[in-house]
Amino acid sequence: MDGRSLFDKILKIDRRWIFLLVGIAVVIPFFLPLGLPVVVTPPVQSLFDEVDRLPPNSQPLLMSIDYAPATLPELEPMSLAILRHAFERDVNVAVMTLHPAGYGLAERALLQAAEEYGMVYGEDYVFLGFQPGVSAVILSLGVNIRNVFPEDAYGTSLSQIPMMEGIRNFDDVPLAVTLAGWSAAEAWIYYAVEPYGQRVAAGVTAVMATDYYPYLGAGQLVGLLGGMRGAAEYEALIEHPDQGWRGMDSQSIIHMLIILLIVVGNVAYFVTGRKKKLVSQG
Amino acid sequence: MAELFWTTVGAILTLSIYSFLYKDNPFYKFAEHLVVGVSAGYYLVIYYWNYIDPNVATPIFLLRVGDESIGFMSGQWWMAFIPGLLGILLYARFFPKIAWVGRWPLGIYVGGYAGLGISPVMQARVIRQLGANGLPLAGVDDPMAGMTNFALGIVIFAVTTYLFVVKRSIGAGNKIARVGAIVLAAVIGYAGYVVLTLLSNAGVVSMTNILLVIGLLGTLSYFFFSMRHRGILGGLARIGIIFLMVGFGASFGYTVMSRISLLIGRVGFLLHDWLHLVD
Amino acid sequence: MKLPGTACIAFLMLCACAANAQVDAVDVEEVLSMADARADSVPPAPPRDLSARDHIGDNDSGDRISVSWTLSPDDGGGEADVLGYLVMRSEAPDARGDTVGVVPAGTTRLVDDTAVPRTPYYYHVQAVDSVNLSEPATFGPVEGRSSFWQPRRTSVFVLMAVFFAMVITFTQLAQKGASLFIRRIPGLNAIEEAVGRATEMGRPVLYVPGIGEIDNIMTIASLTILSHVAKITARYETPLIVPTARAVVMSAAEEVVKEAYAEAGHPDAYNPDNIRYLSDAQFAFAAAVNGIMLREKPAANLYLGAFWAESLLLAETGFEAGAIQVAGTAMVSQLPFFVTACDFTLMGEELYAASAYLSREPKLMGSLKGSDWMKALSIALMAAGIIANIVGWTAFVAWFETQ
Numbered sequence: 025m026d027g028r029s030l031f032d033k034i035l036k037i038d039r040r041w042i043f044l045l046v047g048i049a050v051v052i053p054f055f056l057p058l059g060l061p062v063v064v065t066p067p068v069q070s071l072f073d074e075v076d077r078l079p080p081n082s083q084p085l086l087m088s089i090d091y092a093p094a095t096l097p098e099l100e101p102m103s104l105a106i107l108r109h110a111f112e113r114d115v116n117v118a119v120m121t122l123h124p125a126g127y128g129l130a131e132r133a134l135l136q137a138a139e140e141y142g143m144v145y146g147e148d149y150v151f152l153g154f155q156p157g158v159s160a161v162i163l164s165l166g167v168n169i170r171n172v173f174p175e176d177a178y179g180t181s182l183s184q185i186p187m188m189e190g191i192r193n194f195d196d197v198p199l200a201v202t203l204a205g206w207s208a209a210e211a212w213i214y215y216a217v218e219p220y221g222q223r224v225a226a227g228v229t230a231v232m233a234t235d236y237y238p239y240l241g242a243g244q245l246v247g248l249l250g251g252m253r254g255a256a257e258y259e260a261l262i263e264h265p266d267q268g269w270r271g272m273d274s275q276s277i278i279h280m281l282i283i284l285l286i287v288v289g290n291v292a293y294f295v296t297g298r299k300k301k302l303v304s305q306g
Numbered sequence: 307m308a309e310l311f312w313t314t315v316g317a318i319l320t321l322s323i324y325s326f327l328y329k330d331n332p333f334y335k336f337a338e339h340l341v342v343g344v345s346a347g348y349y350l351v352i353y354y355w356n357y358i359d360p361n362v363a364t365p366i367f368l369l370r371v372g373d374e375s376i377g378f379m380s381g382q383w384w385m386a387f388i389p390g391l392l393g394i395l396l397y398a399r400f401f402p403k404i405a406w407v408g409r410w411p412l413g414i415y416v417g418g419y420a421g422l423g424i425s426p427v428m429q430a431r432v433i434r435q436l437g438a439n440g441l442p443l444a445g446v447d448d449p450m451a452g453m454t455n456f457a458l459g460i461v462i463f464a465v466t467t468y469l470f471v472v473k474r475s476i477g478a479g480n481k482i483a484r485v486g487a488i489v490l491a492a493v494i495g496y497a498g499y500v501v502l503t504l505l506s507n508a509g510v511v512s513m514t515n516i517l518l519v520i521g522l523l524g525t526l527s528y529f530f531f532s533m534r535h536r537g538i539l540g541g542l543a544r545i546g547i548i549f550l551m552v553g554f555g556a557s558f559g560y561t562v563m564s565r566i567s568l569l570i571g572r573v574g575f576l577l578h579d580w581l582h583l584v585d
Numbered sequence: 586m587k588l589p590g591t592a593c594i595a596f597l598m599l600c601a602c603a604a605n606a607q608v609d610a611v612d613v614e615e616v617l618s619m620a621d622a623r624a625d626s627v628p629p630a631p632p633r634d635l636s637a638r639d640h641i642g643d644n645d646s647g648d649r650i651s652v653s654w655t656l657s658p659d660d661g662g663g664e665a666d667v668l669g670y671l672v673m674r675s676e677a678p679d680a681r682g683d684t685v686g687v688v689p690a691g692t693t694r695l696v697d698d699t700a701v702p703r704t705p706y707y708y709h710v711q712a713v714d715s716v717n718l719s720e721p722a723t724f725g726p727v728e729g730r731s732s733f734w735q736p737r738r739t740s741v742f743v744l745m746a747v748f749f750a751m752v753i754t755f756t757q758l759a760q761k762g763a764s765l766f767i768r769r770i771p772g773l774n775a776i777e778e779a780v781g782r783a784t785e786m787g788r789p790v791l792y793v794p795g796i797g798e799i800d801n802i803m804t805i806a807s808l809t810i811l812s813h814v815a816k817i818t819a820r821y822e823t824p825l826i827v828p829t830a831r832a833v834v835m836s837a838a839e840e841v842v843k844e845a846y847a848e849a850g851h852p853d854a855y856n857p858d859n860i861r862y863l864s865d866a867q868f869a870f871a872a873a874v875n876g877i878m879l880r881e882k883p884a885a886n887l888y889l890g891a892f893w894a895e896s897l898l899l900a901e902t903g904f905e906a907g908a909i910q911v912a913g914t915a916m917v918s919q920l921p922f923f924v925t926a927c928d929f930t931l932m933g934e935e936l937y938a939a940s941a942y943l944s945r946e947p948k949l950m951g952s953l954k955g956s957d958w959m960k961a962l963s964i965a966l967m968a969a970g971i972i973a974n975i976v977g978w979t980a981f982v983a984w985f986e987t988q
Binding site for chain 2: 738740767768866868920924925933934953957958961971975982984985986
C-alpha cells in the first residue's frame, strides 16, 4: 500500500470519526475504572496546607463560589472538596458569590457538604448570597462585611448569626478562596490581596490556570487549583475521592489519544510534504 | 418522580446540543435559544431579589436598610436614591430625544470602575511582578531544578541533532551514520543534563530563575515597538518568540484538558444522574 | 484611693496581662520587684500634661492613637514610689472604660492600636504605686483617622506617575504632529500579501472583525485595519466581505469601508451587500461564516478583533478551504488556536500597534509609546533587581513590596 496515500487519508479524515473515538474513550473508564494514581502538585498542596492550618470554630473560611453551570464539572468538585476539608476540621465557612448563576450552585454545594457532616446553619456555616459589582463588593468587604451583606441569603440579619459575631472585615478572615471560571479570580487579587493583604487562594478552570501561575509565583496567591485535575488532587489529599478523581481516568485516556493523533498528524504532514505558504516573519 | 423528569429534560437538552457535532439541526437551535432565554430570566430574578430589592427598592420605598429604619430624605436614603435614579437614567438611551441624559450615569459608572481598577491592577500585575522578577540567579534553592534541567537536556539534544543532521549534514545518504549522529546528540544532551543537575545541587546557579529572566526579557523585547528588531534587541526578540510559542503550547494543552473535563462532566451526568448505569 | 497591697499587685498583674501596648513589653517581674513591702497610705500624684492624638504610621487605617504625658511628680522624685501608669479608655468622659495597657515608671507614652477608627475616645491615665492609684488624668475626645499617605505604596505611586507622564507626553507630541517612530509590524506585510494573493486568484477577501461590541478596544483597532485593507481592495477591485456579529459593528464597518473606497478613488466599487450582520449568537455566527467560506471561497481570511471559543471553528474551516489566513487578537486564550491554524498571527499588543501604525491617531500613539517605554523601564528595573540581589542590596527589591 502506498504510504503517501495512507497519510493523505489520515490528514483528510472526517472529524466526526475523531469525535466518536473521543466519545468512546470518555465512556469506557466509567464502566471499567483504571484507578490511575493522582500525583499531588505543589500549588494544590499549598492550598491544602493553608486550609489545614485554619482554626476550628473560630474565624471563618470565606469561600466565593463564582462559577456558572458552563464550568460546573471542573469547579464543583473543587468546592465540594474544600468544603469537606473545612467541615471535617470543624472550621466555620462563610459562602458568598459574585455571579448570579453562582447563587444556586453555591447553595447546592454548601448544603450537600453541610449535610454530609451534620453542620448547623448559623453556627458552622452561613450563605451570604449574591452581590453584583465584583470590584466594589470585594473592596467593601475589606471595610465591613455588613456594608455588602447586611443580611444572609435568606433574609436573616448578620447580627443574628452566631458565627458572624465579631467578624467585621478581612482582618477577621484568615483565608479567602475564590472558585471562578471568569475574571472574578483576578478581581480578588486586585481588590483583596493588593489593598488589604488578604490571603487568597484560587480555583480556576484549566483554560485560565496558566494565567494565574505568575500570581502564585509572586506570592499573591497562596494556592491554586487548576481544572478537574486540581480537584482530583485535592480529593486525593482529603482522601475523599469524588467526581474529580473519577474523571481522571477518562482524562488520561483521552489525553493519550490526542497525543497519538497529534503525533500521527505531524508525521503525516511531513511525509506528504504538504507545504503551506509561510509568510516571512520579520 | 419530579427529579427523574427534570433530569431527563436536562439529558435531552444535553444531547440536543451535542447533536451539533453531526450537523446543525432544529433540536440544537431550540436548546441554544432556550438556554439564552432561561439565563436571561434567571439572572433578572436573581439580580432583582439580591441587589435591587435590598439596596434600592427597600431603602427608597420602605425606608428600611436590613432591619434598621432610615428616615425619608436622610443621608442613607439619598445614598440609595441617587444611584437608583442614575441607574434609571441609563435607560434614556432608548429615547432619541433624551438619549444624551444617559451619558452622565454611564460616565460615572465607567469612570468610577476605571478609577477603582487602575491602581490595584497596576500594583498586582506590574509592580508586584517587577519585585518578584528581580530574582536571585545563584545561590538559592531551586525546587523546580529537576524538571528544568531535564527540559534543558532535551533542548540540548534537539539543538545538537539539528546542528549535526541538518546544518552539517552528517551522515547524509548513510543511514547508519545518521543514526549515529542522533545517538551522539542524545549523549551530549544527557551530559548537559548531568552537568546542570550537579550545578543546581551545588546551588551555584538556579536554572529556573535564569530561564525565567531570559524568557521575560525576550518576551518584553518582542513587544517593544519603538525600535527595529536589529542586533541585540532582534536576538532577544527571537528568543522571546520561542518562549511565547512554548507558552501557547502549554495554554493549548490546558485548554484541551479543560474542554475534555467539561465533556467528562456531561457524560458523567448522563450515565450517573440520568441513566444510573454507573455509581 | 486606698487598696489592699496584694489586691493592688494582683490588679497590676491582671492589667499587664490585658495590655497590648505599643511600647516595651511590661515586665511584671520588674515592676513587682520595685514594690516596697511597707504599707503606704499616700496615693501618688497623677501624671501631668496628658494628651492623646491620632497616631500616623505605616499602613495606618486609623486604629492607632498615641497617648502621652509627663511623669508624675512622685516618679523619680517626691515620694519616688510610682511603679507604673495605668492607661484606660472610655467613650464617655466620666465612665471608667476599659484597660488599654500598663507601662512601667519612667515611660511617658503608649500607642493604643485597638481603637475603632473615627470613634471619639477619652483616655484616663493613673499613676500606680505598690498600694494606691492616683487621681486619673483625663484627656479627650480624640479619634483615630486613617492617614492620607501610605508609605509602603510609594513604589506604586511613583511608577504610576511615571507611566501616566509618559503616556500624556507622547499623546501631546503626537497631537502636535511630531513624528513618533513605530517599527513596521510584520503582520501588516502578511495582511497585504494575503490581499495581493486573493487579487491574483480573482477571489474575495474575507475580513472578520471579531464578535466583540463596538466599545471593545480590539474591535476599534480592527476597524482601523479594515479601513487600510478596504483601500487596498478598492484599488485592485477585489471583493471584500465583512461578516459581523453585532448590529452596531456592522454600521461602523459600513461607514469605514465606504469612506475607504471613496478615499481610494473607487466609490462605485463599494458593495454594501458585502458588509453583513449574521447573528449575535456566537456559534450561529461561526456556522454562518463557515458557510460563506465554503460557498464564496475567499482566498484570504483575515480574523482581527475579539474572539472567543468560535476562533478555532473559523480558522479550521478556513484552513481546510485552502485560504491564506492572518489573525490578530489580544485574547490570550485564543492565540494558541490562531497560531496553529493561521499562516500569521498578530499577537496581543501587535494588533494595537498595527492599528496605531496605520491610523497615527494621537491617543493610540501616545498609549503605545507610553507602554513601550514602560516596558523598557521594567526591563531596567528587573536587571537592577537581579544585580541588587547579587550585590546583596535587598532594600531595592523590598521597595516593591506593597504590604
